[in-house]
Amino acid sequence: MALQIYNTLTRTKEPFTTIEPGKVRMYVCGPTVYAQAHIGHAMSAMVFDIVRRYLEYSGYEVRYVMNYTDVDDKIINKANELGEDPFALAQQYIDEYNQDLKNLNILPATLNPRATEEMDFIINMIAKLVKGDHAYVADGDVYYRVEADEDYGKLSGRTLEGMNAGSRIQVDERKEHPMDFALWKSAKPGEPAWESPWSKGRPGWHIECSAMNCHHLGEQIDIHGGGNDLIFPHHENEIAQTESITGKAFSRFWMHNGMLMLKGEKMAKSLGNIISIREFLKQHPADVFRLLVLSGSYRAPLIYGEDVLNQAEQVLKRLTGVKKPALTGAKGLSEAQYQLLMEAAEKAKIDFVEVMDNDFNTAGALAVLFELVKSLNQARSDGATQEQLQPALNRFSELTGVLGLTLEESSSSAEGGQADAFIDLLVNLRQTLRTEKNWALADKIRNDLLNLGVAIEDSKEGSRWSWN
RNA sequence: GGCGACGUGGCCAAGUGGAAAGGCAAGGGUCUGCAAAACCCUCAUCAUGGGUUCAAAUCCCAUCGUCGCCUCCA
Numbered sequence: 001m002a003l004q005i006y007n008t009l010t011r012t013k014e015p016f017t018t019i020e021p022g023k024v025r026m027y028v029c030g031p032t033v034y035a036q037a038h039i040g041h042a043m044s045a046m047v048f049d050i051v052r053r054y055l056e057y058s059g060y061e062v063r064y065v066m067n068y069t070d071v072d073d074k075i076i077n078k079a080n081e082l083g084e085d086p087f088a089l090a091q092q093y094i095d096e097y098n099q100d101l102k103n104l105n106i107l108p109a110t111l112n113p114r115a116t117e118e119m120d121f122i123i124n125m126i127a128k129l130v131k132g133d134h135a136y137v138a139d140g141d142v143y144y145r146v147e148a149d150e151d152y153g154k155l156s157g158r159t160l161e162g163m164n165a166g167s168r169i170q171v172d173e174r175k176e177h178p179m180d181f182a183l184w185k186s187a188k189p190g191e192p193a194w195e196s197p198w199s200k201g202r203p204g205w206h207i208e209c210s211a212m213n214c215h216h217l218g219e220q221i222d223i224h225g226g227g228n229d230l231i232f233p234h235h236e237n238e239i240a241q242t243e244s245i246t247g248k249a250f251s252r253f254w255m256h257n258g259m260l261m262l263k264g265e266k267m268a269k270s271l272g273n274i275i276s277i278r279e280f281l282k283q284h285p286a287d288v289f290r291l292l293v294l295s296g297s298y299r300a301p302l303i304y305g306e307d308v309l310n311q312a313e314q315v316l317k318r319l320t321g322v323k324k325p326a327l328t329g330a331k332g333l334s335e336a337q338y339q340l341l342m343e344a345a346e347k348a349k350i351d352f353v354e355v356m357d358n359d360f361n362t363a364g365a366l367a368v369l370f371e372l373v374k375s376l377n378q379a380r381s382d383g384a385t386q387e388q389l390q391p392a393l394n395r396f397s398e399l400t401g402v403l404g405l406t407l408e409e410s411s412s413s414a415e416g417g418q419a420d421a422f423i424d425l426l427v428n429l430r431q432t433l434r435t436e437k438n439w440a441l442a443d444k445i446r447n448d449l450l451n452l453g454v455a456i457e458d459s460k461e462g463s464r465w466s467w468n
Numbered sequence: 469g470g471c472g473a474c475g476u477g478g479c480c481a482a483g484u485g486g487a488a489a490g491g492c493a494a495g496g497g498u499c500u501g502c503a504a505a506a507c508c509c510u511c512a513u514c515a516u517g518g519g520u521u522c523a524a525a526u527c528c529c530a531u532c533g534u535c536g537c538c539u540c541c542a
Binding site (some may be wrong): 229297 | 490499501504537538539
């Protein structure tokens with residue numbers, strides 16, 4: 001069974017096919033850069049990082065475009081508040097976000113276009129819409145005419161009638177229909193503005209993405225992604241704009257990640273329940289966040305809280321622990337035992353692909369990895385040599401790498417390894433105490449080191465320590 | 469009010485017609501000077517009520533509940 005992807009457009013899983021064989025054109029909506037990014041943004045970026053990594057693992061060449069919306073009311077307001085230049089402010093947040101993504105081990109996109117650098121394409125696209133009567137000009141603003149679009153609402157399952165009923169849309173006299181949305185907005189004095197045939201102004205959010213898509217990926221793409229809060233109106237409008245011009249199906253697949261939930265509510269700036277990526281990474285390694293994302297379905301809400309964090313920390317320890325070296329003095333596995341380990345490693349790869357092919361079932365993939373962990377741990381305690389463990393360990397690293405996990409042995413970054421020699425000294429001293437059966441003092445050293453974050457494990461052959 | 473998603477053990481969570489994956493936590497055991505780690509064992513009939521089927525967590529209907537969107541939002 002080949003890769004199947006759930007398509008929001010059809011609400012079903014469909015076999016994945018691409019416009020051009022072996023190549024994927026993929027666009028994901030990035031953030032509007034007016035504040036520090038939070039872990040909800042990180043979830044979305046990480047989901048599509050995993051999608052991208054798996055597509056590449058499956059042999060596709062992926063052209064991955066993630067945009068930045070770098071001109072918008074919120075950015076302008078924030079800049080005015082701070083008395084700063086809006087462009088400089090946006091640039092600062094873009095730089096920070098890029099660093100955040102890097103810290104989360106999220107691969108850089110092939111391209112990060114931004115609205116302010118695409119004005120010609122945006123204006124050109126609006127002009128085409130006006131020319132084709134899909135849009136109209138009112139007082140220097142340009143609006144998209146939803147009533148001229150027969151299948152408007154096909155992504156979100158809404159109808160114009162349904163949206164009118166009980167809606168909270170403010171009536172704007174200049175609009176022909178309440179659902180008509182702005183493609184171009186004339187600027188107030190002092191606001192950033194670009195010349196256009198209609199007014200000095202700036203583009204609406206939705207048209208930016210349509211334009212960047214067409215410019216960098218073409219009129220038709222394979223995957224369009226984003227948070228499920230973007231389904232309506234953003235993605236609905238992107239479809240309307242793009243298809244009105246091209247007359248062709250815009251994106252073959254629409255993928256939407258679920259929201260990150262904090263105490264039963266979506267994490268969002270407007271709700272104020274935010275944990276920034278920076279705050280998170282101060283407390284936890286990037287792998288912990290990745291495991292949170294991996295442990296559920298990307299489409300479902302991710303429940304964030306103390307419990308799941310602790311669980312992810314434990315999971316990380318277990319996954320990292322499998323890389324421990326063979327027992328000192330290991331006698332080696334029998335041929336039959338070794339064959340079992342090798343079979344487990346091969347099965348893991350087959351099973352991994354099978355579950356991931358099912359709409360990126362990462363929770364299933366983790367279960368596969370845990371089975372391999374168990375086989376490896378068993379082999380080690382059965383006395384496998386490092387040489388015997390290595391092939392299965394390599395397979396393990398290959399698969400965890402596809403998921404973007406680094407599984408680095410945690411180290412105390414603050415000391416930068418400078419404490420190691422002193423810890424070695426203490427551990428060796430404790431060994432001497434143990435041979436002298438001075439258990440009380442040996443145990444005190446072990447406990448005190450544990451309180452400092454250093455865990456000691458004893459075995460017949462000696463002790464090893466690691467940062468906890 | 470409209471549209472959409474969802475409700476699986478203490479917690480997280482896969483599975484979308486044919487004997488309930490996995491992890492965390494918990495309990496018992498092996499190992500250990502004692503621990504830790506690791507290994508072995510134990511731990512659910514899938515919100516509720518109907519229906520379809522030889523067979524349903526999986527399909528259909530209803531009810532209850534949760535969340536998202538309908539205004540900017542990953």
